[in-house]
Amino acid sequence: xxxxxxxxxxxxxxxxxxxxxxxxxxxxxxxxxxxxxxxxxxxxxxxxxxxxxxxxxxxxxxxxxxxxxxxxxxxxxxxxxxxxxxxxxxxxxxxxxxxxxxxxxxxxxxxxxxxxxxxxxxxxxxxxxxxxxxxxxxxxxxxxxxxxxxxxxxxxxxxxxxxxxxxxxxxxxxxxxxxxxxxxxxxxxxxxxxxxxxxxxxxxxxxxxxxxxxxxxxxxxxxxxxxxxxxxxxxxxxxxxxxxxxxxxxxxxxxxxxxxxxxxxxxxxxxxxxxxxxxxxxxxxxxxxxxxxxxxxxxxxx
Amino acid sequence: xxxxxxxxxxxxxxxxxxxxxxxxxxxxxxxxxxxxxxxxxxxxxxxxxxxxxxxxxxxxxxxxxxxxxxxxxxxxxxxxxxxxxxxxxxxxxxxxxxxxxxxxxxxxxxxxxxxxxxxxxxxxxxxxxxxxxxxxxxxxxxxxxxxxxxxxxxxxxxxxxxxxxxxxxxxxxxxxxxxxxxxxxxxxxxxxxxxxxxxxxxxxxxxxxxxxxxxxxxxxxxxxxxxxxxxxxxxxxxxxxxxxxxxxxxxxxxxxxxxxxxxxxxxxxxxxxxxxxxxxxxxx
Numbered sequence: 362x363x364x365x366x367x368x369x370x371x372x373x374x375x376x377x378x379x380x381x382x383x384x385x386x387x388x389x390x391x392x393x394x395x396x397x398x399x400x401x402x403x404x405x406x407x408x409x410x411x412x413x414x415x416x417x418x419x420x421x422x423x424x425x426x427x428x429x430x431x432x433x434x435x436x437x438x439x440x441x442x443x444x445x446x447x448x449x450x451x452x453x454x455x456x457x458x459x460x461x462x463x464x465x466x467x468x469x470x471x472x473x474x475x476x477x478x479x480x481x482x483x484x485x486x487x488x489x490x491x492x493x494x495x496x497x498x499x500x501x502x503x504x505x506x507x508x509x510x511x512x513x514x515x516x517x518x519x520x521x522x523x524x525x526x527x528x529x530x531x532x533x534x535x536x537x538x539x540x541x542x543x544x545x546x547x548x549x550x551x552x553x554x555x556x557x558x559x560x561x562x563x564x565x566x567x568x569x570x571x572x573x574x575x576x577x578x579x580x581x582x583x584x585x586x587x588x589x590x591x592x593x594x595x596x597x598x599x600x601x602x603x604x605x606x607x608x609x610x611x612x613x614x615x616x617x618x619x620x621x622x623x624x625x626x627x628x629x630x631x632x633x634x635x636x637x638x639x640x641x642x643x644x645x646x647x648x649x650x651x652x653x654x655x656x657x658x659x660x661x662x663x
Numbered sequence: 664x665x666x667x668x669x670x671x672x673x674x675x676x677x678x679x680x681x682x683x684x685x686x687x688x689x690x691x692x693x694x695x696x697x698x699x700x701x702x703x704x705x706x707x708x709x710x711x712x713x714x715x716x717x718x719x720x721x722x723x724x725x726x727x728x729x730x731x732x733x734x735x736x737x738x739x740x741x742x743x744x745x746x747x748x749x750x751x752x753x754x755x756x757x758x759x760x761x762x763x764x765x766x767x768x769x770x771x772x773x774x775x776x777x778x779x780x781x782x783x784x785x786x787x788x789x790x791x792x793x794x795x796x797x798x799x800x801x802x803x804x805x806x807x808x809x810x811x812x813x814x815x816x817x818x819x820x821x822x823x824x825x826x827x828x829x830x831x832x833x834x835x836x837x838x839x840x841x842x843x844x845x846x847x848x849x850x851x852x853x854x855x856x857x858x859x860x861x862x863x864x865x866x867x868x869x870x871x872x873x874x875x876x877x878x879x880x881x882x883x884x885x886x887x888x889x890x891x892x893x894x895x896x897x898x899x900x901x902x903x904x905x906x907x908x909x910x911x912x913x914x915x916x917x918x919x920x921x922x923x924x925x926x927x928x929x930x931x932x933x934x935x936x937x938x939x940x941x942x943x944x945x946x947x
Contacts, residue, residue, distance in 0.1 A: 447794055
């Protein structure tokens, strides 16, 4: 998935010399290929994320296409105001890349974990929010973000969970869900995003449930969500993000107005991590490991 | 390479940018809109006069011209001074002045880049300078001779991103960027010395790698000379012009009285302020 990201970035930058990569002194080996092949389009803006995001707005104002990379805890969270005011207010074509979202930095504690970034970015007018689940969605998301020619936040979460699609997804549709598998119409359907799509697929195979992936969290088309609700008996949302303001909120906002449906939101409870440990450990702490999720879904079925 | 800006002179230029008339525009807008930040606009009137009259290039008098220079008003609460310049240029007219803050009007109380002529959406402090640094970096990469002027308040220098941007501007040798500090010595709640002392600003910016000058920000000839000198020296260095100014300059009862950061005009103070400008005989 990270290779898909790097390849996409290099491909876009080689095709368009206006594409610039700005990083707040993060990325390490992720950008080796980019630095080798597009050295003039690489800008390490220093450990100064607020200025970096404002600067990206200035670069976009004079015709460049900045991709701004940071850990999700910093881009977007540390720089929410710059994103709102400097970029989104003027609909500037800047792609914000927030890496390590969720509990990727499981041992480092709260400063590097990010479970509120979808909520914060989703409420910023005009800002599209992407959350790819595997390498195929990543490639499609990068293409979508470039083609959007406006402000986009691309959330990069746990990246080593394996493919959820059999092959390339094709062009992402604005607001569209991606059907990952069919399931029983008399059981709940799962709508998941990012790293949790893999979990959804694993559970769905055991319980014969339909699964949709949501690589585009904003906009999210009401018709798509309502169709999923009509095709199944209730919906379950899964995300490595707070249950407040993320995918679960987006889905229930739609269903409550257009297609009243029972919805179970599975995500991070409204609290910080208590301990450190492996990523799998933190998922267990927050009830997001496969066993905990399966138990919640089974409870919802009954 | 540094290139002196070509003065954008036309037949009407001499008659434009009369500071007293621009202050009158500010007063008229502030009165019409019953709004604040009058003193914050008055301190930068001469700075803007010199920049618009003698330095900023707008091909075709078009505020959105591709090849223009950029005036970034990072201290967005001084925006009425910029509106006054835009009126001098014919970009705004009397209806904008009299209609200020009327429901549905476009001109806001802080700089908003959706208005042609304003480059950034500021007012939340410490934003505009970073955007200006990005514009300067973009112009530098394009290899044009366009210039970027970023005006910040001295109080605004409390904001961290200013100093992040200063590091970046020097590191990338942005000699197409001029930071102008409106050093009026006040911020919202008191003097800069009392609230958060700034120390020696020239020394600070010089130590960051800026070519730096101090000037009387109300002396048009001195400001013009300083701007020219900064552009012609310090190859590879961003510029910092520390402009000593008087908050509320031009209306004696407002000068260095910080209440005029946030006080609204009433019919009496409006009339007194207009009188104080001494515009007798001058056309509006």
